[in-house]
Amino acid sequence: MANNKNNILNLFGDRVRQARVEKKLSQEDLANLADLHRTYIGMVERAERNITLINMNKIAQALDLKLIDLLKNDT
Amino acid sequence: MANNKNNILNLFGDRVRQARVEKKLSQEDLANLADLHRTYIGMVERAERNITLINMNKIAQALDLKLIDLLKNDT
Protein backbone atom coordinates (compact mmCIF):
# COMPACT_ATOMS: atom_id res chain seq x y z
CA MET A 1 0.00 0.00 0.00
CA ALA A 2 2.40 2.50 -1.19
CA ASN A 3 0.68 5.61 -0.05
CA ASN A 4 1.69 8.12 -2.58
CA LYS A 5 -0.01 10.97 -0.86
CA ASN A 6 2.28 13.68 0.26
CA ASN A 7 5.14 11.33 0.88
CA ILE A 8 6.60 13.14 -2.02
CA LEU A 9 6.94 16.15 0.26
CA ASN A 10 8.83 14.09 2.79
CA LEU A 11 11.05 12.68 0.11
CA PHE A 12 11.90 16.11 -1.19
CA GLY A 13 12.39 17.58 2.28
CA ASP A 14 14.64 14.77 3.39
CA ARG A 15 16.68 15.08 0.24
CA VAL A 16 17.12 18.78 0.67
CA ARG A 17 18.24 18.37 4.25
CA GLN A 18 20.61 15.60 3.33
CA ALA A 19 22.20 17.58 0.53
CA ARG A 20 22.37 20.72 2.63
CA VAL A 21 24.10 18.99 5.54
CA GLU A 22 26.49 17.27 3.20
CA LYS A 23 27.54 20.64 1.91
CA LYS A 24 27.83 21.92 5.47
CA LEU A 25 25.34 24.67 4.99
CA SER A 26 22.95 25.99 7.62
CA GLN A 27 19.31 26.51 6.75
CA GLU A 28 20.10 30.17 6.78
CA ASP A 29 22.98 29.73 4.35
CA LEU A 30 20.79 27.80 1.98
CA ALA A 31 18.02 30.34 2.34
CA ASN A 32 20.39 33.09 1.27
CA LEU A 33 21.70 31.11 -1.65
CA ALA A 34 18.21 30.26 -2.84
CA ASP A 35 16.86 33.71 -2.11
CA LEU A 36 14.21 32.31 0.20
CA HIS A 37 13.47 32.88 3.86
CA ARG A 38 15.31 30.95 6.55
CA THR A 39 12.15 29.63 8.19
CA TYR A 40 10.75 28.59 4.87
CA ILE A 41 13.66 26.26 4.21
CA GLY A 42 13.04 24.62 7.55
CA MET A 43 9.38 24.14 6.75
CA VAL A 44 10.19 22.56 3.41
CA GLU A 45 12.66 20.17 4.99
CA ARG A 46 10.00 19.16 7.50
CA ALA A 47 7.52 18.66 4.63
CA GLU A 48 5.18 21.24 6.09
CA ARG A 49 4.78 23.16 2.85
CA ASN A 50 3.53 22.05 -0.50
CA ILE A 51 6.32 23.70 -2.40
CA THR A 52 5.93 24.97 -5.95
CA LEU A 53 8.09 24.00 -8.88
CA ILE A 54 9.92 27.31 -9.10
CA ASN A 55 10.99 27.20 -5.48
CA MET A 56 12.03 23.59 -5.79
CA ASN A 57 14.24 24.60 -8.65
CA LYS A 58 15.70 27.51 -6.71
CA ILE A 59 16.67 25.19 -3.90
CA ALA A 60 18.14 22.63 -6.27
CA GLN A 61 20.29 25.27 -7.90
CA ALA A 62 21.38 26.67 -4.56
CA LEU A 63 22.55 23.18 -3.69
CA ASP A 64 24.30 22.90 -7.02
CA LEU A 65 22.12 19.98 -8.00
CA LYS A 66 19.56 19.08 -10.58
CA LEU A 67 16.00 19.02 -9.44
CA ILE A 68 15.80 15.38 -10.43
CA ASP A 69 18.48 14.56 -7.90
CA LEU A 70 16.24 15.84 -5.14
CA LEU A 71 13.43 13.54 -6.20
CA LYS A 72 15.20 10.25 -6.57
CA ASN A 73 14.32 7.52 -4.15
CA ASP A 74 17.43 5.67 -4.74
CA THR A 75 20.80 6.84 -5.75
CA MET B 1 20.76 34.08 -24.10
CA ALA B 2 20.91 32.41 -20.78
CA ASN B 3 17.44 31.15 -20.26
CA ASN B 4 15.92 32.03 -16.99
CA LYS B 5 15.31 29.27 -14.53
CA ASN B 6 11.58 29.43 -14.94
CA ASN B 7 12.09 27.38 -17.99
CA ILE B 8 11.50 24.56 -15.62
CA LEU B 9 7.81 25.31 -16.02
CA ASN B 10 8.11 24.97 -19.77
CA LEU B 11 10.05 21.78 -19.45
CA PHE B 12 7.45 20.27 -17.20
CA GLY B 13 4.54 21.48 -19.28
CA ASP B 14 6.03 20.17 -22.49
CA ARG B 15 6.72 16.83 -20.89
CA VAL B 16 3.20 16.52 -19.61
CA ARG B 17 1.75 17.32 -22.99
CA GLN B 18 4.05 14.92 -24.73
CA ALA B 19 3.22 12.08 -22.36
CA ARG B 20 -0.47 12.87 -22.45
CA VAL B 21 -0.65 12.88 -26.25
CA GLU B 22 1.34 9.68 -26.43
CA LYS B 23 -1.25 8.04 -24.25
CA LYS B 24 -4.00 9.52 -26.38
CA LEU B 25 -5.64 11.35 -23.55
CA SER B 26 -7.44 14.64 -23.77
CA GLN B 27 -6.68 17.37 -21.26
CA GLU B 28 -10.02 16.59 -19.74
CA ASP B 29 -9.20 12.90 -19.47
CA LEU B 30 -5.97 13.68 -17.71
CA ALA B 31 -7.71 16.17 -15.47
CA ASN B 32 -10.13 13.49 -14.35
CA LEU B 33 -7.41 10.95 -13.79
CA ALA B 34 -5.35 13.39 -11.78
CA ASP B 35 -8.37 14.82 -9.98
CA LEU B 36 -7.56 18.31 -11.18
CA HIS B 37 -9.51 20.80 -13.20
CA ARG B 38 -9.64 20.61 -16.96
CA THR B 39 -8.55 24.19 -17.52
CA TYR B 40 -5.73 23.84 -15.08
CA ILE B 41 -4.10 21.04 -17.03
CA GLY B 42 -4.06 23.31 -20.06
CA MET B 43 -2.48 26.10 -18.07
CA VAL B 44 0.21 23.80 -16.73
CA GLU B 45 1.04 22.55 -20.21
CA ARG B 46 1.36 26.13 -21.37
CA ALA B 47 3.59 26.88 -18.36
CA GLU B 48 1.19 29.50 -17.13
CA ARG B 49 0.99 28.17 -13.61
CA ASN B 50 3.64 27.50 -11.00
CA ILE B 51 2.49 24.02 -10.04
CA THR B 52 2.93 22.56 -6.58
CA LEU B 53 4.79 19.36 -5.83
CA ILE B 54 1.71 17.40 -4.83
CA ASN B 55 -0.08 18.22 -8.05
CA MET B 56 3.00 17.44 -10.10
CA ASN B 57 2.97 14.05 -8.50
CA LYS B 58 -0.73 13.58 -9.16
CA ILE B 59 -0.21 14.28 -12.84
CA ALA B 60 2.77 11.95 -13.01
CA GLN B 61 0.72 9.15 -11.49
CA ALA B 62 -2.21 9.85 -13.77
CA LEU B 63 0.18 9.44 -16.67
CA ASP B 64 1.54 6.26 -15.14
CA LEU B 65 4.97 7.79 -14.85
CA LYS B 66 7.43 8.76 -12.18
CA LEU B 67 7.71 12.42 -11.44
CA ILE B 68 11.36 12.27 -12.38
CA ASP B 69 10.39 11.26 -15.88
CA LEU B 70 8.51 14.51 -16.31
CA LEU B 71 11.58 16.50 -15.39
CA LYS B 72 14.19 14.87 -17.54
CA ASN B 73 15.68 16.84 -20.38
CA ASP B 74 16.77 13.81 -22.16
CA THR B 75 15.19 10.45 -22.53
Next chain:
DNA sequence: ATGTGACTTCCAGTCCGTC
Protein backbone atom coordinates in the same frame (compact mmCIF):
# COMPACT_ATOMS: atom_id res chain seq x y z
C1' DA C 1 21.39 27.56 14.34
C1' DT C 2 16.41 25.62 14.13
C1' DG C 3 11.27 24.96 15.29
C1' DT C 4 6.74 26.90 15.53
C1' DG C 5 2.32 29.68 15.52
C1' DA C 6 0.49 33.52 13.66
C1' DC C 7 -0.06 36.69 10.25
C1' DT C 8 -0.89 39.20 5.40
C1' DT C 9 -0.40 39.11 0.54
C1' DC C 10 -0.98 37.06 -3.65
C1' DC C 11 -1.23 33.27 -6.75
C1' DA C 12 -2.46 28.26 -7.31
C1' DG C 13 -6.43 26.07 -8.58
C1' DT C 14 -11.67 26.01 -9.75
C1' DC C 15 -15.62 27.16 -12.33
C1' DC C 16 -18.36 29.74 -15.44
C1' DG C 17 -18.17 30.82 -20.03
C1' DT C 18 -16.83 31.97 -25.38
C1' DC C 19 -14.16 31.29 -29.55
Next chain:
DNA sequence: AGACGGACTGGAAGTCACA
Protein backbone atom coordinates in the same frame (compact mmCIF):
# COMPACT_ATOMS: atom_id res chain seq x y z
C1' DA D 1 -10.94 18.63 -28.54
C1' DG D 2 -8.05 23.08 -26.81
C1' DA D 3 -7.07 28.26 -25.87
C1' DC D 4 -8.31 31.88 -23.31
C1' DG D 5 -10.94 35.31 -20.11
C1' DG D 6 -13.24 36.87 -15.75
C1' DA D 7 -14.21 36.04 -11.17
C1' DC D 8 -13.78 33.61 -7.26
C1' DT D 9 -11.70 30.64 -2.99
C1' DG D 10 -8.26 28.33 -0.61
C1' DG D 11 -3.82 27.83 0.30
C1' DA D 12 1.28 28.76 -0.87
C1' DA D 13 4.56 32.49 -0.35
C1' DG D 14 6.86 35.15 2.57
C1' DT D 15 7.88 37.15 7.12
C1' DC D 16 8.22 37.74 12.23
C1' DA D 17 8.77 37.05 17.40
C1' DC D 18 9.88 33.96 20.43
C1' DA D 19 10.82 29.33 22.16
